[in-house]
Structures are given as structure tokens and as C-alpha cells.
Amino acid sequence: MQPIHQLRRRQWLQSTAMGVVVLTSGCASLSGVAKPRVVVVGGGWGGLGVVRGLLAAGAADVTLIEPNESFMSCPLSAHYIVGLQPASDFQRSYVRVDQLGARRIRERVLEIDRAKQMVVTGTQRLPYDFLVLSPGVDYMEDGIQGYAEARSQLPVGFRAFEQMAVRKQVDEFLVNGGNFVISAPKPPYRCPPAPYERAFLIAEQMKQRGTKGKILLIDANPNPMPMPIAQPILKGMKSLYANQIEYLPDTSIDAVDMGKRQLVTSSGAVPFAHANLVLPMRAPALIRQAGLGERWANVKLPSFQSQVDDRVYVIGDSQGSPLPKSGHVAFGSGRQVAEAIAERIAGKSPVNPTGAVDLPLGICWANVTHKEAININVSATVVPGEAPKLKFSVDPEHNARSATAAMSWGNGMWKAMLG
Ligand SMILES: Cc1cc2nc3c(=O)[nH]c(=O)nc-3n(C[C@H](O)[C@H](O)[C@H](O)COP(=O)(O)OP(=O)(O)OC[C@H]3O[C@@H](n4cnc5c(N)ncnc54)[C@H](O)[C@@H]3O)c2cc1C
Structure with a gap:
């Protein structure tokens, strides 16, 4: 495949030669060359990981498509459900990603046209150079x-x-x-x-x-x-x-x-x-509609690239690897994918690992009382082409230290996403 930086530069030069600058998503770098467009679907744990990583790298024109006006965490929200903490403790505004330069579209993606590299919402058709999907789960009613x-x-x-x-x-x-x-x-x-x-x-x-x-x-x-x-x-x-x-x-x-x-x-x-x-759960219908998998999206590890489309990454709970369906894994894979996309934009060839590679870590908490929890850590490695190997480390019983750690973990993660 042609390196993306060369492709976009040539397209831009052609259009200026004809006297028309067609920058569909409108974000140009200081050199006047349009940045490659990355569209991120879903502003949850995975989507925010990739958005923050891409904004920090500054290499792409980032669009986040998310129907909700703000973020609400599922992790730790049981304390709200039983009436011990207000909902606002688990909610955060998306304003920070707006300030950092992401274009945020408050809509639902209805269709993905992979042949045309286009994402379709109720009112817009958005072209992409890279697409990252993190739409979470649907229920199997x-x-x-x-x-x-x-x-x-x-x-x-x-x-x-x-x-x-x-x-x-x-x-x-x-x-x-x-x-x-x-x-x-x-x-x-x-x-x-x-x-x-x-x-x-x-x-x-x-x-x-x-x-x-x-x-x-x-x-x-x-x-x-x-x-x-x-x-x-x-x-x-x-x-x-x-x-x-x-x-x-x-x-x-x-x-x-x-x-x-x-x-x-x-x-x-x-x-x-x-x-x-x-x-029971599965990936949202969007994944099936786009031909990316049946119950879950089929991805390659460690890259999280779709098995059928190198420009499409699927992270978070929608992807079907044996990694735990956890926010920590989703956020970590988002950061990793952001790095990989930034390197592709810079024209660096992907490193093809031959040995075991670390996958994003999973951290989960199960409160047994309001003040005591069980901590579950899952580390994983993969040898490309083989099934990943998971290693669990679990508190033998609930304890107060893990409940305190759970809350500071949550606050730290929400800060990394939207602080
Ligand atoms: C009760 C509970 C406790 C949990 N505890 C933990 C824990 O302790 N630790 C942990 O790591 N994880 C925990 N999790 C799991 C964690 O919440 C998920 O793994 C994480 O949210 C997955 O991230 P995601 O990005 O895949 O999906 P989400 O975070 O659900 O984000 C998906 C986003 O996509 C948007 N979306 C969906 N469809 C579309 C569309 N068509 N177009 C545009 N946007 C769309 C949604 O509005 C949503 O904002 C817990 C989950 C629950 C339910």
C-alpha cells in the first residue's frame, strides 16, 4: 500500500494545480498539507484512548463520532446504582477533546462504506484514511x-x-x-x-x-x-x-x-x-454490516487491525480476541492503535514481531461491599498468528485496600480520557 503521507500530499498538489483545494475535513498542517483523516466511532473507553493518543501525536485530523453529549463510566457505577454516590461522580464532559482539537460529531454512525472509505451518519458522509471502531456492545435479546x-x-x-x-x-x-x-x-x-x-x-x-x-x-x-x-x-x-x-x-x-x-x-x-x-452480548450491528465479523469483529493481534481491512482497527469490547472485555484493555488498545496510526502516517514500516508481544493489560474490580473489593489483573501476550496467552492475578479475598485502589484507578482513567 502507498504510504499515506505520500498519497495525501499528491492529492493536495493535484487539487491546488487545478485551482481547487478539496480538503474534505478541512484541517491542514502548517506546511499546508492536509493531515490524514482518522475517524473514531464511539467516545467510550476505547475511542477516547485512541483520540487522546492521536491528539497528543498531532499527526492526524481527528473526528470523534459519539451520540452521547457526555461520558459515563460503567466501571464503579454500581455505587451509584445502589444510591451511595451521585451519578455525576461517574460522568465527565467531552469538552477536553474539543479543546485539544478533535472534531466531535454528536451522531450515530449508521453505515460504513469500506469500498469508498466513508462513514455515514444521519446527516453526513465522512471520508477517512483510517477508521477506528470502538462502539462497545449490543444485547442479544x-x-x-x-x-x-x-x-x-x-x-x-x-x-x-x-x-x-x-x-x-x-x-x-x-x-x-x-x-x-x-x-x-x-x-x-x-x-x-x-x-x-x-x-x-x-x-x-x-x-x-x-x-x-x-x-x-x-x-x-x-x-x-x-x-x-x-x-x-x-x-x-x-x-x-x-x-x-x-x-x-x-x-x-x-x-x-x-x-x-x-x-x-x-x-x-x-x-x-x-x-x-x-x-448475552455481541458487537453492534455496524460491525456485521461492514463485513468485519459476525458476533464480534475479527482482528489481528497485536495490531487490532481488522482481518479484512488494513485501514480499519477495531478495539474495545467489539473486537473478538480472547482479551477481557474491560475498559482498561479498551483504553490501552486505543493508545496502542493511535501510536501505530501515527507511525503509518509518518511512513514508518510496521515492525513485524516474531516472538511473544505484550498486549494491553486488563484491570478489573469487583466490590463485595461499598468499602471492600476484589482486584483482578489480566496480563496477556501473543505470538503473532497464535492464540494469546492470558495470566490472571486475583485477590484471594475482598479487602479495603482494593476498594480504595479501585476508586483512584477510576479517577486516574477518567482524567487520562477527559482531564
Ligand atoms: C457494571 C460494569 C462494571 C465494569 N467494571 C470494569 C472494571 O472494573 N474495569 C474495567 O476495565 N472495565 C470494566 N467494565 C467494562 C468496561 O465498561 C468496558 O469494557 C468498556 O466500556 C469498553 O469500552 P468500549 O470503548 O469498547 O465501549 P464503550 O465504553 O461502551 O463505548 C462505546 C461508545 O460507542 C458509542 N456508540 C455505539 N454505537 C455507536 C454508533 N453507531 N455510532 C457512534 N457511536 C456509537 C456509545 O454511545 C459509547 O459511548 C465494566 C462494565 C460494566 C457494565
Whole structure:
């Protein structure tokens, strides 16, 4: 492929020779040569990693397409859901990336035309030289009969701003009691420890507020996921919440009947007053529409380039490598991809590693109480062409030090993204 800096320079020279300067995205460097256009889809953990990296490198004309007016973190937001912290603790403004020079378009991408290197929104067609996709996850509603009709009453709350609807359910439950169902699907899904953490923090509030009822934790897996966290999670559940949480492992949810407020599960009918069903997940339809993969985007490691298109990178939870679906991995892969794009723009040939290469680190936190958490670190390496190797390091049990570290990790990450 022709180096991008040569291509753009020649295009610019041709257009000036004809007396017309066609700089579709309008950003020219001091030398008068247009910078290559990088379009980033999704202003979450992955998208902000790549945007910040590209803005720091200064090599590209950066456009961020994100429908939300501000950012809200899923990590740590369980403290909001159970009423212990305001939502604003987990929200940040996008103003910083505007100030640093990104063009931000508050729209949803509807289509990607890879043949024309164009991204289509409701009102615009945006050309790109490089495209980075980090649109997160969609829920697979089809797996539970009756879910689609009940969607508005059964919020999942695993995407930004959906936490408000879950908070409403939790508030009502803590006052009225009854059965509160929380479910965990089979991996891969976003942040596997999160359903257990949510159950724990709600159970803690039940104890403190004297709520009469129970949490039914319906797990499609034989034990809490991923495997290395099963023991500390089960330890926390048994030692603190034996009277609040009933754990139903190896149980699938097949249907929901909102009229009867009843779930049909593989272990029989389960009546509920409130439910937070965490559905199986996949990449948003955009990824399939663009021919980048079926359930998840197929990427090459360690580069996160699409397996079918070298100008397209897919990072964060939408990509289908075995890396954990974690914000830390998403942000880290965004920074790495920004570096790679800046090097391609500078005309440097990619280094083709032959041995094992480090992949972005995963850091996850599962609060067991408001003040105690389990820390999960995942380091990964890959030999190109082989499956990555993951190594877990997990707190043997919940502790106060990890809860403090979790909050400072969150604040540090949000600062790196938008501070
Ligand atoms: C309860 C919970 C706890 C978690 N705890 C942790 C933790 O402790 N540590 C950790 O590392 N991770 C944690 N995670 C996981 C983390 O939130 C995700 O891994 C991370 O958000 C993935 O980043 P992303 O960029 O792929 O997606 P997101 O951060 O979801 O960003 C996707 C963005 O794309 C936008 N978008 C979607 N479709 C389009 C479109 N068509 N056009 C334009 N924009 C679009 C969305 O509006 C969104 O802003 C947790 C998740 C949950 C739910």
C-alpha cells in the first residue's frame, strides 16, 4: 500500500494545480498539507484512548463520532446504582477533546462504506484514511423469549447512562422488597464480575435498610466467571450475604412473562418483583454490516487491525480476541492503535514481531461491599498468528485496600480520557 503521507500530499498538489483545494475535513498542517483523516466511532473507553493518543501525536485530523453529549463510566457505577454516590461522580464532559482539537460529531454512525472509505451518519458522509471502531456492545435479546417486548421494564444497564433505569428498579426493591433477579450470561460479555458485584452491593443495602426479600442470582455458568475469580466471589457471597442472596448456578433463562412477573428457567418458574437480566452480548450491528465479523469483529493481534481491512482497527469490547472485555484493555488498545496510526502516517514500516508481544493489560474490580473489593489483573501476550496467552492475578479475598485502589484507578482513567 502507498504510504499515506505520500498519497495525501499528491492529492493536495493535484487539487491546488487545478485551482481547487478539496480538503474534505478541512484541517491542514502548517506546511499546508492536509493531515490524514482518522475517524473514531464511539467516545467510550476505547475511542477516547485512541483520540487522546492521536491528539497528543498531532499527526492526524481527528473526528470523534459519539451520540452521547457526555461520558459515563460503567466501571464503579454500581455505587451509584445502589444510591451511595451521585451519578455525576461517574460522568465527565467531552469538552477536553474539543479543546485539544478533535472534531466531535454528536451522531450515530449508521453505515460504513469500506469500498469508498466513508462513514455515514444521519446527516453526513465522512471520508477517512483510517477508521477506528470502538462502539462497545449490543444485547442479544433473542435468547430470552418475551424480552424484546419487556425491554423498557427490564433494563440491562451495562452501557453508559442505562444505569439510571436500573437505579430506579433498585430503589423500588429496597423499599418494597420481594424477589430481585440478577442474571449472568455465558461469556464472552462485558466485565464478567459485574453481575456479582451488583448483587453484592444491593444485598449490602438490603442488610442496612432492612429490606424484606431476596436476590436470586441466576447464573448460566457453573460458577462465577471468569474461573480465577470464582473462589473469592463465592467466599464473599457465603460469608456476607447467605441470608440475602440465593445463588442458582448452571441455570439458563428461556422466557420472561411480564404479565405474571415470572421467568421460565431451566430450573423451573421463578417469580420476581424486579429483575436485572444481564443478557448475552455481541458487537453492534455496524460491525456485521461492514463485513468485519459476525458476533464480534475479527482482528489481528497485536495490531487490532481488522482481518479484512488494513485501514480499519477495531478495539474495545467489539473486537473478538480472547482479551477481557474491560475498559482498561479498551483504553490501552486505543493508545496502542493511535501510536501505530501515527507511525503509518509518518511512513514508518510496521515492525513485524516474531516472538511473544505484550498486549494491553486488563484491570478489573469487583466490590463485595461499598468499602471492600476484589482486584483482578489480566496480563496477556501473543505470538503473532497464535492464540494469546492470558495470566490472571486475583485477590484471594475482598479487602479495603482494593476498594480504595479501585476508586483512584477510576479517577486516574477518567482524567487520562477527559482531564
Ligand atoms: C457494571 C460494569 C462494571 C465494569 N467494571 C470494569 C472494571 O472494573 N474495569 C474495567 O476495565 N472495565 C470494566 N467494565 C467494562 C468496561 O465498561 C468496558 O469494557 C468498556 O466500556 C469498553 O469500552 P468500549 O470503548 O469498547 O465501549 P464503550 O465504553 O461502551 O463505548 C462505546 C461508545 O460507542 C458509542 N456508540 C455505539 N454505537 C455507536 C454508533 N453507531 N455510532 C457512534 N457511536 C456509537 C456509545 O454511545 C459509547 O459511548 C465494566 C462494565 C460494566 C457494565
